[in-house]
Amino acid sequence: MPDGPLLDVRDLSVLFRHGGSSLLAADGVSFTLEKGRTLGLVGESGSGKSVTALSILRLLGRAAAVQGQVLFKGEDLLACPESRLRSIRGAGITMVFQEPMTSLNPLHTIERQIGEILELHGARGAQKIRARIVELLQEVGIPDPEGRLSAFPHQLSGGQRQRVMIAMALANRPGLFIADEPTTALDVTVQAQILDLLKKLQTRHQMAMLFITHDLGIVRKIADDVAVMQRGKIVETGSVKQVFTSPRHEYTRALLAAEPKGKPPTVDLSAKSIVEAKDIRVWFPIKRGLFRRTIGHIKAVDGVSLSVREGETVGVVGESGSGKTTLGLALLRLIRSEGAIVFLGRRIDSLKFRAMRPLRRDMQIVFQDPYGSLSPRLTVSDIVAEGLGVQRNDLSSSSRREIVAQALSDTGLDPDSMDRYPHEFSGGQRQRIAIARAIVLEPKFVVLDEPTSALDVSVQAQIVDLLRDLQKRRGLAYLFISHDLKVVCALASEIIVMRDGKVVEAGPALDLVSNPQSAYTRALFAAAFDVKAVNGAALGE
Amino acid sequence: MGASISERIVPGAAGLQSPRRWFQLSPINRRRLANFRANKRGYWSFWIFLALFTISLFSELLANDKPLLVVYRGELLFPIFHDYPEEKFGGFLAQTDYRDAVIANEINEHGFMVWPPVRYSYRTINRQLPLPAPSPPTWMLSEQQCAAAVKRYDRGRLNGTCSDIEWNWLGTDDQGRDVLARLLYGFRLSVLFGLTLTIISSIIGIAAGAVQGYFGGWTDLVSQRLIEVWSSLPHLYLLIIISSIVTPSFLVLLGILLLFSWVSLVHVVRAECLRTRNFEYVNAARALGLSNGAIILRHVLPNATVATLTFLPFVLNGSITTLTALDFLGFGLPPGSPSLGELLLQGKSNLAAPWLGITGFVVIALMLSLLVFIGEAVRDAFDPRKTLS
Numbered sequence: 001m002p003d004g005p006l007l008d009v010r011d012l013s014v015l016f017r018h019g020g021s022s023l024l025a026a027d028g029v030s031f032t033l034e035k036g037r038t039l040g041l042v043g044e045s046g047s048g049k050s051v052t053a054l055s056i057l058r059l060l061g062r063a064a065a066v067q068g069q070v071l072f073k074g075e076d077l078l079a080c081p082e083s084r085l086r087s088i089r090g091a092g093i094t095m096v097f098q099e100p101m102t103s104l105n106p107l108h109t110i111e112r113q114i115g116e117i118l119e120l121h122g123a124r125g126a127q128k129i130r131a132r133i134v135e136l137l138q139e140v141g142i143p144d145p146e147g148r149l150s151a152f153p154h155q156l157s158g159g160q161r162q163r164v165m166i167a168m169a170l171a172n173r174p175g176l177f178i179a180d181e182p183t184t185a186l187d188v189t190v191q192a193q194i195l196d197l198l199k200k201l202q203t204r205h206q207m208a209m210l211f212i213t214h215d216l217g218i219v220r221k222i223a224d225d226v227a228v229m230q231r232g233k234i235v236e237t238g239s240v241k242q243v244f245t246s247p248r249h250e251y252t253r254a255l256l257a258a259e260p261k262g263k264p265p266t267v268d269l270s271a272k273s274i275v276e277a278k279d280i281r282v283w284f285p286i287k288r289g290l291f292r293r294t295i296g297h298i299k300a301v302d303g304v305s306l307s308v309r310e311g312e313t314v315g316v317v318g319e320s321g322s323g324k325t326t327l328g329l330a331l332l333r334l335i336r337s338e339g340a341i342v343f344l345g346r347r348i349d350s351l352k353f354r355a356m357r358p359l360r361r362d363m364q365i366v367f368q369d370p371y372g373s374l375s376p377r378l379t380v381s382d383i384v385a386e387g388l389g390v391q392r393n394d395l396s397s398s399s400r401r402e403i404v405a406q407a408l409s410d411t412g413l414d415p416d417s418m419d420r421y422p423h424e425f426s427g428g429q430r431q432r433i434a435i436a437r438a439i440v441l442e443p444k445f446v447v448l449d450e451p452t453s454a455l456d457v458s459v460q461a462q463i464v465d466l467l468r469d470l471q472k473r474r475g476l477a478y479l480f481i482s483h484d485l486k487v488v489c490a491l492a493s494e495i496i497v498m499r500d501g502k503v504v505e506a507g508p509a510l511d512l513v514s515n516p517q518s519a520y521t522r523a524l525f526a527a528a529f530d531v532k533a534v535n536g537a538a539l540g541e
Numbered sequence: 542m543g544a545s546i547s548e549r550i551v552p553g554a555a556g557l558q559s560p561r562r563w564f565q566l567s568p569i570n571r572r573r574l575a576n577f578r579a580n581k582r583g584y585w586s587f588w589i590f591l592a593l594f595t596i597s598l599f600s601e602l603l604a605n606d607k608p609l610l611v612v613y614r615g616e617l618l619f620p621i622f623h624d625y626p627e628e629k630f631g632g633f634l635a636q637t638d639y640r641d642a643v644i645a646n647e648i649n650e651h652g653f654m655v656w657p658p659v660r661y662s663y664r665t666i667n668r669q670l671p672l673p674a675p676s677p678p679t680w681m682l683s684e685q686q687c688a689a690a691v692k693r694y695d696r697g698r699l700n701g702t703c704s705d706i707e708w709n710w711l712g713t714d715d716q717g718r719d720v721l722a723r724l725l726y727g728f729r730l731s732v733l734f735g736l737t738l739t740i741i742s743s744i745i746g747i748a749a750g751a752v753q754g755y756f757g758g759w760t761d762l763v764s765q766r767l768i769e770v771w772s773s774l775p776h777l778y779l780l781i782i783i784s785s786i787v788t789p790s791f792l793v794l795l796g797i798l799l800l801f802s803w804v805s806l807v808h809v810v811r812a813e814c815l816r817t818r819n820f821e822y823v824n825a826a827r828a829l830g831l832s833n834g835a836i837i838l839r840h841v842l843p844n845a846t847v848a849t850l851t852f853l854p855f856v857l858n859g860s861i862t863t864l865t866a867l868d869f870l871g872f873g874l875p876p877g878s879p880s881l882g883e884l885l886l887q888g889k890s891n892l893a894a895p896w897l898g899i900t901g902f903v904v905i906a907l908m909l910s911l912l913v914f915i916g917e918a919v920r921d922a923f924d925p926r927k928t929l930s
Contacts, residue, residue, distance in 0.1 A: 334827055353833075360830030373821035377569070377843045386839075387829035421569065437825065 004074060005032040006208045007056070007176055012068035014051050014060065014232075025051040025064070027232040033176070038202065038209040040223030040240070042216060042255070044456035045427070048232040049212045053178050056210075057089055072176065091121045094169035098181040100161035104153040110137070111149040114168050121172050136167040141197055158320075159190035163197070170201060177202070178210045183218065187319035187483060192527040195222055214456060216255060220244055228252045258458035260490040262465070264313055264509065265472055267493045271310040273342075274445045274477040275331060275363075280304045280339040282326050282501075300326040301337070302501040306479075308445065311471060313478040315492025315509065317485055317524065323501040324481045328447040331479065332363050344444065361391040364438035368450035370430035374422040380433055381418035384408065387441045407440035408433075412466060428459035432466070439470060447479045452487050464490050485528035489513060497521050573922040583918020590911040597729035604659035604722035607639055612652035640665070660707065661719035663726040663879035669694040671706060674717040675887070675894040679708040712896040714887050720900055726879035728904060734795065735861035742799055743856065746806030747849060751837050753807070754814025761811070772804045784872045794873065798863055805856055806849060813845035847923050854916025858909050865905065881905055 014026040026048040033039045041049045055066045058077065070077040072093065077085060097103045104113060114133045123129050130149070137145035140163040153161055162182060169177060179198065183191035199222055202209050211223055219226055219240065226243045228236045228251065236249040247253045283297035301323040308314050316324045330337035333348060333356050341349040348359060364387075367373040374383055384404045388395060395403070405415035411432040422430055431451060438446055448467065452460040464487055470476060482488050488495060489509060496506040497520070505512065505521045516522045566574065578584050602609065607620040618625060620639060627634040630647050637644060640660065648654055661667065670676045671690035679687075682703055691701020698705075711720035749768075753761045780797055787793050817823060818841060826836045867873035868882025869889075881901055888898025 329824075332828060334824065357830040357832070360828060363828075365825065365828045367821040367825060369821055373825050375822045375840055375843075378839075379567070386826065386831065390830045390832075390835070434825070437829070441829070 004071075006035045006073060007033040007210070008069075008071040009052075009056065010069040010071065012052060012055060012066070012070065014048070014055050015065040015067075016063055017065065025232055026055065029068075029229075029232070029234055031227050031234065031237060033208045033210060035175070035208050036202075036206040037225065038211055038223045040219035040226045041210060041212045041229060042214065042219050042226060043229035044214060044255075044458065046231075047229040049214075049229050050180055051232075052229070053095070053180050053210060053212055056178065057093055057095065058085055059095075087121070090117050090174075091172040092174055093176045093178065094172070094174040095178040095180065096162070096165045096169050096182045098184050100158050100165060100185060103165055104161055106153050109150050109152055110156075110164055114164070114171060117168050117171050132171070133167075136171055137164075139170065139201065140164070140167045141193075142167075157190075158186055159194060162186060162190075162194055166194075166197065166201070170205070173205060174207060176208045176210065178212070180212045181214070184213070184215075188485070188527040189319065189523055191218075198222065216244075216259075216457070228255065254458060258461045260452075260461045260464045260487045262468060262490050264491050264493040265311065265468070267309065267312045269309075271312065274308050274310055274344060275479075276307040276340075276342040277331055278305045278340045280327065280330055280337055280341070282323070282330050282335060282337045299501045301330060303339075304496070304498070304501075304503055306496060306506075308477045308479055310444070310477055311475045312494065313471065313480050313492040315488035315495040316479065316481045316498060317483060317488050317495060318498035318504075319483060319524075321500075322498040324483075324498055325449050326501075327498070328365065328449050328479055328481050332365055332447055334365075357390070361387070361441045362444045363447075364441060364443040364445070365447040365449060366431070366434050366438050366451045369454050370427050370434055371454070373434050374430055376422055379419050379421055380408070380425075383422070383433060384418070384437045384440050387437065391441055403440060404436075407436040410439065410470065411436040412462075426459075427455050428462060431455060431459075431463055435463075435466065435470070439474070439476075442474070443476070445477045445479070447481070449481045450483070453482065453484060460487060467491060485525060497524065576924070577918050577922035580918035580921050583914045583916075583921070586911045586914035587918065590908075590915060593728065593908075593911075594732055597725050597732070600722075600725040600729055601662075603657050604661060604663070604719070604725050605657045606660060606662040606665040608654035608656050610655040611639075611648060612654075613648050614651045616652075659710075659719065659722055659725075661709075661722040663723045664718065664877055665722065666717045667707070667709065667713055667719060668717070669707065670713065670717055674713055675715045675891050675897060676709065676713045676717070677894065678710060678712040678896055679703060679706065680710075681712075681896075711900050712894065714884070714897060715891055715894075720884070720897065723879045723884065724881075724900060724904055727881045727884065728908065730791075730874075730879060731861050731864060731881055731908070734791065734864050735857050738795055738798055738802060738860040738864075739853065739857045741795075742803040742860075743806055743849070743853065745799075745803040747810050747842070747845070749803070750807040750810025751814050751842055751845070754811040755818050755833070755837050755841055757815060757818065761815075765811075768804055768807060772801070774801075776801045780867065781872050784867075789873060789875060791874065794864065794867070798860065802856070802860060802863075805859070806852060809848045809852055810842075810845045813848050814841050817841045817844045847920065850916070850920045850923050853919075854913050857912055857916070861909065861912075862905075 009032070010030050012026055012029040013024065016023045016025055029048070029052050031039065041052065043049045051060065051064075054060050055064070056070050056077065058066070060066065066078060068078065072088065077088065111130070111133055114136060115129050118129050118132060123132065133149065134145045137148060142148055142160060142163055148156075153164075156164065166182075182198070183194050186194065195218060198209070201207070211219070213219060223240050226236075226238060226240055227234050228243070228249065230251045236243060236247065236252045243252060244256070247256055280301055281299070281303055282301040283299050285294040286296045286298060287293065288295050304323075304327055306314060316327060318324050326335065329335045331341060333341070333351065337349070339349065340347060343359065344362065348356065351359070378386075381401060381404050384407055385400050388400050388403060401418070404418060408415045408418060413429060413432050413436065417425075422433065425433065431454075435451070451467070452463050455463060467478070468491060471478060478491070480488060480492050492509050494507070495509045495512045497504040497512070497518075499520055505516065505518050512521065513525065516525055596603065601621060605621060609619070609621055611618040611620055613630065620637070625637055627637045627644065630637060630644050632644060639645065639648070639654065645654070667676075669690070671679070671682055671686055680703075682690075684702065687703035687706060688701050691698055691705050695701060695705070709719050709721070711724065713719055714723065749764065753764050783797050784794075814837075820840075823836060823840050826840050831839070864873060865880070865882035865885070868880040869886050871886070873882055874880050881904060884897060884901040885905075888894070888901050891897055
C-alpha cells in the first residue's frame with residue numbers, strides 16, 4: 001500500500017444543472033480518511049453529505065458535474081475509466097444506504113443477492129459461495145443463517161434487512177465502507193444494535209468507515225473524526241472529542257445547542273379533562289377464504305386507556321408498528337374503534353362521520369410529513385382557511401384572511417407569504433403551516449403525530465418551542481406521538497409507552513425517565529439517550 | 542427559519558389586503574399558461590384549430606344556397622334568417638330557390654343580391670354540372686369541357702371559358718353536391734359531436750371514478766364488476782341494432798355512444814383517487830371536518846387532472862372517429878347530413894373520383910392531429926413536474 005491516507009478527497013465540487021438553473025451541491029469539499037478510522041460526516045438535510053458520498057463512487061449520473069480529485073489508495077477515482085471503477089465498487093469501496101425497505105430487490109432471495117456481489121468480484125463454486133454467505137450472515141448477527149438463505153426481503157424486519165445490506169457490503173472485505181444514514185429509518189433500539197455491529201465489524205476488519213448522519217448523538221458514539229457540512233461546504237473538521245467539547249465554527253455550536261431542551265409546563269391536576277378514553281381497541285380483521293370469514297385480528301391498538309387534561313401533554317412513545325398513530329386517529333374518530341371516548345364531557349365514540357363534523361373544530365391533528373400533509377395545489381391561505389370555511393362559514397373573506405394571518409404569525413410565519421404555495425417553503429416552515437392549519441380553529445385538543453420526525457435537529461427544537469409556547473398561551477391539550485424520546489421529554493408531562501398495541505408502562509414523565517419499571521422501557525431509554533443497545537429478550541429484532 | 546420568526550407582521554397590515562380577483566390568474570395557472578405556450582407545436586395547433594372551428598361555426602354565412610342579403614324593390618330581405626315564399630318574387634313555390642335563373646334575374650332586375658363566397662349549402666345539388674356527378678373540381682377541367690358546359694347550360698353561348706361557370710373548388714360528390722360546402726358543415730358537426738360526447742362522458746366517467754376510488758371497499762368492488770360486464774358488451778352490434786329501431790339523429794347517436802364511452806376515463810380516475818385518498822392532506826381535511834364531497838372536489842380530483850388530461854385527447858378523437866366510422870358504415874347520421882364518414886364512403890365507392898377520398902382523408906387527419914397536439918400541450922401545462930419545479 002502506498003503512503004498517504006486510504007481515501008483523500010481534494011477540492012470536490014458537484015454542480016447540478018436543471019433547466020436553466022444550477023445548484024452547487026458540494027463546494028470544495030476536502031477530507032482524508034485513514035485505514036481503520038471512522039469519519040462522521042454531519043449536516044442537516046440538503047447540506048450535501050449524500051452527494052459527497054455518492055460522488056466518491058461516481059454514482060450521481062449525468063446531471064451532475066463533478067470536479068476535483070478522489071484518491072483511493074492513491075488512484076483518482078474521478079479520472080479512471082468506468083470498467084476500473086466497477087471493479088472497485090463492491091470490492092474496494094462499498095456502500096449501505098438509508099432505506100432498507102427499498103435497497104434490496106424484493107424478487108430475489110437473500111442468498112442470491114449476497115451471492116451476486118461475490119460472483120461479480122470473482123468468487124466461484126456454489127458450495128464455497130454458499131459457505132461464505134452463511135459466514136457473512138452469521139457475522140452480521142442474523143439468527144439461523146442457513147435457514148434464512150432462501151428468505152425474501154419482505155420476510156425480514158427492517159433491522160434484519162439493514163444487516164443483510166451490511167453483509168453484502170462486507171462480502172468482499174472492502175477497504176472503505178460508506179454508510180449513508182444507515183440507521184435513520186430504523187427504530188431507536190434497532191439503531192443502537194446496528195451501530196454496535198458496525199463498530200465491531202470495523203475494528204475486526206480494520207476498515208475505514210465514512211459515516212453520514214444528521215444525528216450528533218450517533219457521531220459521538222461511533223466516529224473518531226468529524227466533518228461538519230453546511231450548504232455544500234465543510235465548515236469544521238477535527239476529532240470527535242475536540243469538536244464536541246470546543247466547537248470552533250458558529251454552525252457547529254448551533255447544531256450542538258439545537259437538541260430539544262426545556263421542560264414541560266407544570267400541570268394543574270385539577271384542570272378539567274378534555275379527552276378521556278377507556279379501553280380503546282382498534283382491531284383489523286384478517287379475512288380468508290371464499291366467504292371472507294374472519295379468522296383473526298391484527299390488534300393495532302388493544303385496550304388503551306388515557307386521559308388528557310387542559311394544558312397538558314400526554315406523550316405516546318413506542319417503536320414503529322406499536323399502534324401509536326392508530327391510537328391518535330382513533331381518538332379523533334378518523335378510524336373505527338371500540339371503547340368509550342369522552343370529549344369535553346360528551347360521548348363521541350358512537351357518532352357518525354357527519355355528526356362528528358361540528359366537533360372537529362375542537363380537535364385537530366398535525367401529521368408527521370410536512371411534505372405530504374399540505375396539498376401542493378392550494379395556496380397557504382387556502383390551506384389554513386380550509387377549516388374556517390367549513391366550521392365558521394359566517395365569516396367574510398376579509399375577516400377570514402385576518403384570522404389566517406393571525407394564525408400564521410402565531411406560528412412564526414410571515415403573513416405576507418399567505419398567497420404562496422407550499423413547495424416554496426422549507427420543511428420546518430411547512431410544518432408551521434400545518435400547525436397553523438390546526439390551531440386556526442382554536443381547538444381544545446391537538447394530536448401531534450410525530451410532528452418533528454421529518455425535520456432537521458435545529459428545526460425540531462424550534463418546533464418544540466413553538467408547540468410549548470402555543471400550549472401555554474391557549475391552554476391546549478396535546479397528545480404527542482413520537483418515537484423520539486428526547487422530544488417527548490421536552491414536552492410531555494405524562495408518558496405512555498406502547499408496544500404491539502398494548503400499554504407497557506404509563507405514568508408521569510419524570511418518574512418514568514428516572515425510574516423505568518419494565519425492561520422494554522429501560523431498553524428504549526438507553527437506546528434513545530445513550531445510543532446504547534441493551535441485550536435482552538425484550539428487544540425488537 | 543430565523544428570518545421568518547423575526548419578521549412578524551401585525552395582522553391587517555398593508556400586505557394582506559390583496560384578495561384575488563377573478564380575472565387574475567394564480568401563479569400556478571400563469572406558469573401553466575407559460576408551459577402551454579412553450580409547447581410550440583401544441584400552441585400553434587391550438588390557434589389553427591380554433592380558427593378552423595370558428596370559421597366552420599359560421600358555415601351558414603360562408604357556404605349557402607341563399608344570399609346573405611337581398612334588396613328587392615327597395616325592400617331589405619335576409620333570406621338566411623327568414624324564409625320568403627317564392628310568390629314574393631313572382632313565383633309560386635312555398636320556398637324560394639334563389640339559384641334558379643328566373644328568380645335570380647327577377648331580383649337582379651329590381652335590386653341586387655349579396656351572396657356568400659360559396660353558393661352551395663351542404664345539401665344543394667348543382668344542376669349545372671360540367672361533367673356527370675361526381676364532377677371534378679373546376680380547376681381540373683379543360684377549356685373544352687368548360688366551353689361545352691357553358692354551351693349546354695347558357696342557351697348555346699359559344700365562347701364560354703371556365704370562369705363563366707360556377708366553381709366547385711373541391712368538386713362534387715356523386716349526388717352533385719359541393720364537397721367544400723359539405724366539408725365545412727361536416728367539420729363543424731364532427732367537432733361539436735366529439736366535444737359534446739367527450740365533455741358529457743368525461744363528467745360521468747370522472748364522477749364515477751372519483752366515487753369508486755375515494756370510497757373504495759364495496760362501492761368500488763360492485764361498480765367495477767358492473768363496469769366490466771357493461772364494457773364487455775359488443776358495442777358495434779348494439780349500435781347497429783339500436784339504430785335500426787330508432788331513427789338516428791345527432792342526439793340519438795350522442796345518447797347511444799354515451800352509453801359506452803363514459804367508461805373510458807373511470808379506471809384512470811379511480812386509480813388516482815385510490816392513491817390519493819390515503820394522502821395525509823386528505824386525512825387532514827377529514828380532521829378539519831370537510832364533507833366527503835368537498836374533499837373529493839378540492840383534494841382528490843386535482844390529482845387525477847394530469848392522468849385525465851393525458852387521456853382526454855384520445856377520448857375526443859375516439860368520439861370523432863366513432864361517429865365517422867358509423868357514418869362510413871351507413872349506421873350514422875340520417876342520409877343527407879354533412880358528414881366526413883359519408884364523404885369517405887363516397888370516396889371508396891368512387892375510386893375514379895380521387896378528390897372525394899383525398900379531401901376526406903386530409904381533413905380528418907388534420908383535425909385529429911391538431912387535437913392530439915393540443916392535448917399534448919395541455920398535458921404538459923398541467924404536469925406538476927413542470928409546473929412546480
